[in-house]
Amino acid sequence: MSSDTGTGTTIENAAPGEIPGILADPPWEQAARRPKPAKPKEPEARVVDGLEPPPGLAVSWAPGQREKWAATKLYLSSSNDLDRLIDEYVADQRSMYPPTEASMFAGGPEDRIRPLLAEWRVRYVTPSFFRYLKPTVARYELEARDAMLHCAGIDAPAAGSALLPYLDAEVALLMADWMFRLKTAQDFTQAYFRQHGLDAVPFLVPDAVGKRRPPRRKATAALALVAEEHGLDAVVKAARVHGDEAADIVAEALSAGAPVADVQKKPAEGPPKPPKLPWLDVAALPRPVLRGSGRALPPAATANLVSLLALSSGDEPYEGLAEVFELCKPGSLAALAWAVFEAWRAAREPSRNGWVLAQLAWLGDDETVRRLTPVIRVWPGRSGHAKAVRGLEVLTAIGTDTALIHLDGIARKVKFTGLREAARRAIAGVAKARGLTSEQLADRLVPDFGLDAEGGLHLAYGPRGFRVAFDEQLRPLVTDDSGKLRKALPKPGVKDDPELAPAAHKRFAALKKDVRTIAADQVTRLETAMVTGRRWTPEEFRAYFAGHPLIWHIARRLVWLAGDRAFRIAEDRTLADVEDAAFTLPDAAEVGIAHPLHLGGRLGAWAEVFADYEITQPFPQLGRAVHALADGERGSSRLARFEGVTVPTGKVLGLTRHGWERGAPQDNGIEHEISLRVAGGRWVVIDLDPGIAVGAIDVFPEQTLRRVMIGTRSFAFGSEEGDRRFGELDSVTASELLATLTDLSTK
Incomplete structure (x- = not known):
């Protein structure tokens, strides 16, 4: 029997005896044949239903906690701007940019903000929004409680810690729920119960002794954490406010010996079941080909392979798949993996399918790298930063020179700062593992592409041939056998060798693509x-x-x-x-x-x-403009000749292509500076006015260079003077900096 592998080639199906055992008889089919053990009957739990937690709301600060929260540095507008923002907020009661709104509530005049707190309900949040919640709580305490609960409802891991001082039933039970369910909330939820200790017990007991099992488990986990800090007897004593029977049930539950970590464990899982993948047409996927026989896995075995890939967790494939990978041809596995990835993207990248990227790391090859890299580069612009970083991990795991070249290219030249920094960290990690610096690794990553000693390549078409060389920008130059320069390598013709010519043309296409990838980065x-x-x-x-x-x-x-x-x-x-x-x-x-x-x-x-010699240089070297600091500038931390100049925002952003870094967003999501790291731990910082609006750079189409300063990294936004002097720079660094600033300020 034959099978279409999905690549347009028909290959005979593998015989039953050739199919790897885990694909011929997957775990779920083995489990279906085993008799199911009798499920032990759980003893009926004692309950006291209908208890109510104590009423009322309170604030209970840990020592120094309120003072620390109140001292949080705020990035606030002027008093006139704050009044204007409050007027706008009151006028239409709609959310403005979240950090602006939060800073207004945290630092605005109390007489105007206090009446607004009870109804404050932000509609969406950003990462910089949350820094303003704790100072708001420190300032208004109980009056800010409902607003903080609302924010925590939007993003519990980010906003939940603002609820730490509140001691009441709703907050205590929320903390118990998050501690039980959310790994990302462990730090602040456990801190909550350590902060309030025995005072939190009366709020937990009604659920801990109630009839409903999920609330019971969560409240018991929280009580166990309190018992670790204060002892079982103290917790039982605090529980007696709800009666002796409730206290006895708490004592029995905690005496069973299950610590918090064990209470949170999920019950042991049974045999795996084939996952549901509604977005994937498994029958349409290319079938892997066995190394030994050259025959393809049958459809059922291919479907089982995909199911096992989907059941894999973490960074390791499902147990037993390593043998499958060894038995199949790598290229056919890479084709399967990419087809799965493309189907996932076509379905708009449904969440909770992290295995899709993981299987690229296990099965991908250099062609996978070439296809994946452009996707990684655009993901952050489509709210996909986390996926892009995971994509970098795929490149690192594939680990070939081609993969590292593309990873290094992202580290050097991508417009998204977060992704660029993540790629730099990945490259640094690879370099460190090899005992090299990132730059030394980059030297070693440039492949020779099979070029001859003269740096060229001969492509045989049979009766004719062509030679490929490269110019100063590593663009390919094609000449025929007579030495005549051609615009491009011609397509194979009817007189060419039917095997040599297509192979040579395909090799040239791959060479051109790979060299184009690295050329600009190398220059x-x-x-x-x-x-x-x-x-x-x-x-x-x-x-x-x-x-x-x-x-x-x-x-x-x-x-x-x-x-x-x-x-x-x-x-x-x-x-x-x-x-x-x-x-x-x-x-x-x-x-x-x-x-x-x-x-x-x-x-x-x-x-x-x-x-x-008519030598064209790859970048300006001999004809490069040189500049020097004026006498008065050498002893100064400021370059006054560039200050006060107004330039297009686009030109400022263009500095990032030359190593400059945009500043962190401040109030209103505005980046007020752009900076360049130079030798000796120094930074050159340009203070921008009005600043770059994150995600909406056209809001302020021009920037005035208010200050151009030099200092250590400890000096930043808002400084009037730097703490170093421009004369400390060497002549080359000073010349290049002045050239950049001259170009920036010249219209």
């Missing part, structure tokens, strides 16, 4: 190395630049330094000085890319050499 990386003064050993220089079949196309178009002596890589890969004499690289030299300031009076001579 940017080397320009950054010139600006930052990075150095290599002679061995590293030969291995990763002069001797590398791809990168040497860039390297030979630059002037290099060995100590204070400049040289270039000639067309035959020998080294030459400015007089075109042979240059010997000293064994102990530190090799770097020359900045024009390093060349001094030899700059013009080097420019003539490159002009004579």
Whole structure:
């Protein structure tokens, strides 16, 4: 019997004896054949139904807690702006930007805010919203309770800690529920019961001795936590406010010896059941192919494989699947994994299907990496930051050079700061595991793509052939057998070899795609190395630049330094000085890319050499503009010549492509600064007015550069002066900074 593998190729189905056992007889079918054990009858619990918790509301602060919350730093508008915001809020009673609204309630004038608290119900929240809840509680105590309950209802893990001082039945039972259900709420819920201790017991007892099982388990878990702190006898004594029988039931439950962690455990799970995947048409998926026979898994076995992938948890596939992966051809497994991923995306990425990304990590290959990377890059812009970070984990787990190249590309050049930082951390982790820095790892990640010693590739079509080389931007250049330059590699024709020509054309397409992926990053990386003064050993220089079949196309178009002596890589890969004499690289030299300031009076001579040889540079080096600080600027922490200039917001955002980082959003979701890290732990910070509106950059289309300052990272938004001096910068760093600021401020 034959089967369509889903790739348009018909392959014979595997024989029954070839199918891995876990796919031929999956766990749920084995379980169905086993006799079910008799379920032991649980003893009937003693209950006292109808008890009511004590009435009333109270606030009970831990020592120093209120003072600490009241001292939370607030980012507030001026008093006039606060009055205006309150007027707008009162006028239409609709939610404004959540952090603005929350800061207004936390820091606005009490006589105006207090009457509004009882009805305050924000409609949605953002991460920066929650910082204002605790100071609001410290200021208004019970008057803020209902508003805090509402916020906690929107996001319990983020807002629930604002309820810590409140001691009443509703809050105590909410805390018990969250402690039992939510892993993300463990810290503050356990802190609640430690803070209130025995005072919380009377609120928990009615549920702990009641008839309904879920509330009973949750309240008992909370009582057990209190008993750990204060002892069983003290808890039982506090429970007697509800009568001796209720206290005795509490004593029996807690004496059973189940600590809080055990009470929260789910009951032991039975045999697995095939998951329901309504968004996935399993019959349409490509079928994995066995290595040994070349036959495909039958439809039923493929369906069982997908079910076991879906049942996998965490970072490990279901037990027994490792053997399946070994028995199947990797490419066919990667095709299955990608088809599952595409079906999931087509269904609008239904939640609670984390296994879809996990199976890409287990089964994916380099083609998976090429397809997944563009998806990762756009996810954050579609409210998918968490998925994008998980995608980075997939690239890291696949771990091939291609995967790491794409991961490094995201770390260097993606517009979403959070994703870029996550990628940098991932690259740093891989580098550390190999005993390297991130930059050293990047040197080693550039593949040779099978290029020959001259940095090119011959593609045979049979009766004709073509040669591929690369220009200074690593763009492919195709020439035919006569040396004539062609616009592109032609498609195979009827006279070409029917096997060689399609294979060569396919190889060129993959080569072009992979080189295009790394080309811009490599040029940017080397320009950054010139600006930052990075150095290599002679061995590293030969291995990763002069001797590398791809990168040497860039390297030979630059002037290099060995100590204070400049040289270039000639067309035959020998080294030459400015007089075109042979240059010997000293064994102990530190090799770097020359900045024009390093060349001094030899700059013009080097420019003539490159002009004579018609060498086009990959980025401005010899013709690069240089700048210097004015005498009065060297001893200052400010660059006054750029202050007060108004520029388009888009130009400010463009700085992020050159290593600048946008500041954290402040009040109203406005980013008031953009900064650049320079050598010696210093930061150059531009104070922006009115600032960049997060998610709505067109709100303020222009920015005034209010202050341009230098200091340590401890100085930031709101500072009038930096704590360092611009004269501390080396001449290259100062020149590059001034060039950036000149370009920014020039219309």
